[in-house]
Ligand code: HEM
Ligand SMILES: [Cu+2]
């Protein structure tokens with residue numbers, strides 16, 4: 055096959071074939087690009103910068119909490135730290151994270167297509183993201199934000215910090231997310247190649263598709279909520295402010311009507327990555343394809359019906375609480391189905407513990423804990439005790455960080471050779487993965503203990519009986535930070551010194567591995583052969599070039 | 610050697626994780642209210658189920674990774690690509706377990722949300738950043754005193770933003786919302802002093818918005834109430850002023866040792882002349898303090914924001930006089 059020739063190792067730059075990175079040069083070729091791969095890379099760099107900024111705030115929070123009393127900053131500054139940490143992580147990193155960065159790069163190639171359905175809309179979504187991010191930065195430097203990322207009223211009306219600026223930023227970011235969603239839905243519907251039916255689509259695409267549905271249906275509610283908030287701030291309408299006859303609980307309903315579905319915008323694409331990485335590194339067909347695909351869609355729809363589980367202690371009626379608890383338990387079943395199917399996929403496989411797979415195994419354990427502790431929170435009476443304590447902080451970090459961020463790292467390492475054309479150091483990759491895993495657990499496991507013993511969240515100070523847990527948690531955070539910096543270092547290093555990547559270094563069967571690494575501008579020089587995305591029989595290991603090649607291809 | 614360490618660790622950790630008794634478990638504080646039992650019951654059920662499933666996931670991962678590690682010559686073995694029986698098993702068993710969880714949680718929740726008719730009622734006012742508990746006879750305190758063995762109903766509202774009243778030992782938590790009344794109740798089982806926290810973020814002093822819950826013997830409680838009721842009659846003015854200062858939450862914004870907090874420290878202010886935010890200045894005397902308490906917005910001290918609530922209608926003249934005496938005694 056012609057493509058495998060592209061993947062041949064060439065140590066000199068001059069003989070490198072033209073690809074999407076070197077086919078055009080200059081600032082404008084990036085700033086005005088309509089190539090989904092370049093837009094994906096722009097997103098990737100941007101969201102990793104956001105992760106770095108959010109992470110910096112995380113380190114500052116943990117530095118303050120390493121010991122009781124005031125450690126590095128006063129209350130007001132601390133309140134800004136956790137708000138900015140949360141808001142940046144949610145709105146700038148994790149919501150766009152997997153779909154807009156990795157999804158943008160991979161989705162069209164997985165479909166054997168040249169680009170997404172609406173390339174201009176794609177670029178527009180990136181610029182909206184940038185504008186939204188600028189609003190956030192302006193808010194940050196002109197007075198910050200101290201409401202918590204949830205912007206609860208009436209506090210948000212009384213603080214002197216930049217609620218309006220940050221709110222407008224989130225509003226704009228919402229449109230960026232809607233644009234990505236529309237684009238992905240259209241692309242998946244119209245651009246599947248001949249032979250790829252819905253039931254032969256890689257599961258990552260199913261998960262992006264389900265995510266896109268939520269992005270398009272839920273995000274407008276965020277927009278409306280923020281507009282109402284702005285109307286009240288600017289015009290003084292009394293919608294939410296009890297001092298003007300408004301209802302502050304109504305705001306919470308609006309807020310969570312978006313923000314609960316949004317947690318599935320965060321986790322579904324992560325699950326999609328698991329469904330690609332686990333079979334590849336086990337060399338086994340995915341188990342229960344239909345059930346995994348259907349559970350993505352089920353989660354997307356059920357996710358709309360459970361927002362009230364954030365409000366069990368808000369004075370919501372017992373009846374409403376009961377219904378929301380029941381519905382919440384129902385969402386846990388599709389998630390459990392996925393975990394068991396991934397485990398079954400590994401059964402009798404040939405499991406290689408490369409860096410992406412280490413992250414995938416970490417995901418299973420951490421997301422497992424995140425999901426199981428979600429059951430405590432769905433249990434009405436236990437929720438009353440645990441709500442707004444560190445138990446919740448630990449729970450959502452096990453799902454968002456242990457789940458989504460870890461899956462993002464799995465995906466990043468998995469597609470790194472495809473995106474950059476380079477291999478990173480496997481030794482450092484594994485070391486950092488282990489560091490992140492250990493550090494993460496040290497950070498967040500103690501938080502379950504103090505939370506269930508009553509330690510409230512968003513506290514600048516705490517009673518001595520919680521000191522030991524906070525201390526361990528801070529140590530873990532610094533270790534995690536160090537491991538993440540290590541990852542950054544070897545990944546950057548690989549850009550310059552890394553071994554050149556072959557077309558298919560891991561032996562995956564989805565289409566993106568049929569084109570060269572990095573792909574040419576048009577993705578495919580000849581139409582890819584569409585087959586079962588999880589059938590590894592036709593791939594054999596070529597030890598000389600350290601990559602996988604199709605069996606029937608002549609070398 | 611490794612085995613010994615392992616079993617030693619197991620002896621240490623296992624009881625810690627699964628042990629539960631009337632003195633509390635590894636996870637939960639002692640269940641010191643009547644409704645705690647139902648809450649803990651649900652918590653522990655979910656906990657055992659979680660232990661089981663975590664062990665299962667962890668065990669399978671270790672087993673598969675050890676057994677099926679990629680080795681030269683060993684290929685992946687083809688197995689079924691799906692199985693309806695397996696899918697049904699791992700959907701229906703979790704489904705059944707979650708239904709039990711739901712039911713246990715529901716029972717406890719209904720108990721937590723249904724105060725008995727004949728409960729002793731205390732009104733709660735939350736404001737940045739202190740609690741004020743008002744007893745049926747009009748006595749006010751910043752800590753919650755209750756008789757043991759008697760159901761207590763709290764009827765709560767807030768003056769400013771949303772707060773939340775949480776007493777972990779009693780497993781109760783309920784948001785305190787401006788513009789409406791919310792309710793919660795508990796019945797203390799053991800004498801003692803317990804922590805009460807604000808668990809809804811409310812700004813600068815959120816982590817200082819703490820109080821104690823003191824559970825008394827019934828007779829001691831009546832005695833406490835009697836003594837606490839007539840502050841002015843039972844104490845010399847400066848002492849009464851100190852008690853009122855504490856009860857009305859002045860201390861959450863003002864220190865008495867010179868360190869500024871949200872508001873200026875009140876140590877030694879009497880007799881000083883202060884610069885105001887609008888450029889004027891004012892000498893601190895009895896009238897200035899009185900005005901600061903009743904109309905805090907009229908003179909804002911330089912370097913501070915207009916964050917003090919008015920105490921008009923809350924403190925009467927005699928009480929204000931007592932507080933002024935107390936502030937003067939700080940000189
Ligand atoms: C080493 C990494 C991290 C550390 C040490 C860390 C630590 C913390 C801490 C200490 C808090 C404050 C808890 C409180 O007082 O209520 C917090 C809040 C939060 N974190 Fe993280 N975090 C990390 C990574 C992440 C990631 C990756 C995400 C999401 C992608 C995230 C999302 C959030 C959110 C949404 C909040 C809530 C903010 C709020 O209460 O308004 N964190 N984190
Ligand atoms: Cu939710």
Ligand SMILES: [Cu+2]
Nearest residue numbers: 807809811815
């Ligand atoms: Cu508070």
